[in-house]
Amino acid sequence: MNGLPAQKSPMCFEPWYELNVMYNGRLACCCYYNGPASTFDLDRWPDLFSYWNGDFMRKVRSEVVDNVPEGSGCKGCVVFKYRSHEEMSQLFQGSPQDILSPAQLENRQRAMANFAAGKLEVDHVPMRFYFNFGVSCNINCIMCCQTPERPSHQTLDADRLLAWKPHMVKAETISVIGGEPLILPQAIKFIRAIVQDQDFSTVRMDLLTNGLNLDKFIDELSAKTHINFCISLDGIGDSYEHIRAGSNWSRVENNLLALKETAARRNLKWTVVTANIVMKSSLATIDKLVRWHIEHDIHPNFVDFMNFSGIEDTYFKENIFAFPDLLGEVPDWNGKLEEAIHLLNEKGWFGSADLLRKMKLDLITRLFSPLPNERQQMSCRKG
Ligand SMILES: C[S@@+](CC[C@H](N)C(=O)[O-])C[C@H]1O[C@@H](n2cnc3c(N)ncnc32)[C@H](O)[C@@H]1O
Numbered sequence: 023m024n025g026l027p028a029q030k031s032p033m034c035f036e037p038w039y040e041l042n043v044m045y046n047g048r049l050a051c052c053c054y055y056n057g058p059a060s061t062f063d064l065d066r067w068p069d070l071f072s073y074w075n076g077d078f079m080r081k082v083r084s085e086v087v088d089n090v091p092e093g094s095g096c097k098g099c100v101v102f103k104y105r106s107h108e109e110m111s112q113l114f115q116g117s118p119q120d121i122l123s124p125a126q127l128e129n130r131q132r133a134m135a136n137f138a139a140g141k142l143e144v145d146h147v148p149m150r151f152y153f154n155f156g157v158s159c160n161i162n163c164i165m166c167c168q169t170p171e172r173p174s175h176q177t178l179d180a181d182r183l184l185a186w187k188p189h190m191v192k193a194e195t196i197s198v199i200g201g202e203p204l205i206l207p208q209a210i211k212f213i214r215a216i217v218q219d220q221d222f223s224t225v226r227m228d229l230l231t232n233g234l235n236l237d238k239f240i241d242e243l244s245a246k247t248h249i250n251f252c253i254s255l256d257g258i259g260d261s262y263e264h265i266r267a268g269s270n271w272s273r274v275e276n277n278l279l280a281l282k283e284t285a286a287r288r289n290l291k292w293t294v295v296t297a298n299i300v301m302k303s304s305l306a307t308i309d310k311l312v313r314w315h316i317e318h319d320i321h322p323n324f325v326d327f328m329n330f331s332g333i334e335d336t337y338f339k340e341n342i343f344a345f346p347d348l349l350g351e352v353p354d355w356n357g358k359l360e361e362a363i364h365l366l367n368e369k370g371w372f373g374s375a376d377l378l379r380k381m382k383l384d385l386i387t388r389l390f391s392p393l394p395n396e397r398q399q400m401s402c403r404k405g
């Protein structure tokens with residue numbers, strides 16, 4: 023922990039890539055660190071490097087430099103459950119934008135060099151700032167990992183974060199999430215500031231949303247060329263409305279299609295992708311879900327169910343990875359999953375196809391395994 027270069031390249035890039043700040047002051051390297059993290063001072067003008075090179079970030083960097091020690095929050099990280107370290111490193115090395123400013127390019131070069139040398143104390147700023155503005159939501163998904171944190175009105179302060187502008191304009195991505203960011207006042211204020219400020223023009227904004235309120239914001243958002251919309255679906259039609267209780271499929275579908283139409287009409291470099299949890303209710307219609315994505319040329323991402331205290335009921339009913347016997351309640355699950363994989367491959371979305379293939383193998387293995395061996399929790403949205 024002395025700032026000296028380590029001997030070999032680290033097994034994970036996240037601690038050199040991301041600063042992850044939660045509504046309740048939890049500050050970490052990513053969403054997945056499953057241990058005590060650092061604390062962000064919600065009431066003070068914060069100095070970025072006191073966190074970015076603080077005790078916690080240097081500790082995590084040292085943990086991933088060599089063999090991750092027992093007791094580290096990186097141990098058994100869910101990120102690498104279905105993805106190799108090489109695949110993840112590609113994400114770090116690829117730029118989300120076609121154009122980067124000179125300051126972004128210089129920061130990127132420094133980040134790569136610091137990562138490759140395993141430096142614990144760094145001279146670059148985060149390539150990604152990730153801000154969770156609170157857990158309030160306009161719907162009530164059956165599996166929501168934030169359920170135990172509600173109600174809470176804690177939030178990040180948009181103005182305080184914007185004080186980091188000199189650093190943030192060197193980043194490549196600023197991610198905004200909640201709860202539902204498009205109902206959280208500080209998130210909306212922050213989004214508007216980023217969208218309207220041309221100094222952020224080459225910084226991509228990631229908006230992670232349930233998509234229900236998007237129609238109210240599409241016009242304003244059109245002022246920004248580089249936005250990645252990640253909209254959580256998990257299903258379409260009835261399956262969607264069962265999982266995403268209180269939402270409305272046709273409104274969300276219209277919003278997704280309106281994003282694509284607006285981007286094409288206004289020549290915006292928007293990307294639209296979806297997030298989908300593979301669980302019992304989504305597996306039952308996964309072939310239809312994939313067909314919908316292909317029809318509309320919207321790329322689907324998949325994750326498995328993660329358990330949290332407060333959603334035990336859903337966990338027991340839906341987590342097919344922890345309870346593979348539940349597969350018996352999904353007629354022809356194997357055929358539907360196979361069809362989804364086939365369609366994704368045919369479309370050329372090999373990464374998503376490969377992930378579903380690995381999940382399928384995992385499910386089959388678990389069906390015949392007496393004791394499931396799974397890390398059941400991640401830490402990002404806990405206090
Ligand atoms: C907590 S939501 C916040 C953003 C927004 N409200 C949304 O739903 O996209 C962020 C992501 O976490 C996922 N998520 C929620 N509960 C989960 C669980 N138990 N396991 C895995 N992912 C979960 C959601 O589906 C969503 O893609």
Ligand code: SF4
Nearest residue numbers: 034052054055096099
């Ligand atoms: S928790 Fe996972 S993603 Fe985060 S730094 Fe550790 S190994 Fe990387």
Ligand code: SF4
Nearest residue numbers: 159161163166201232
């Ligand atoms: S929309 Fe997002 S935050 Fe809201 S309940 Fe669903 S998963 Fe949770």
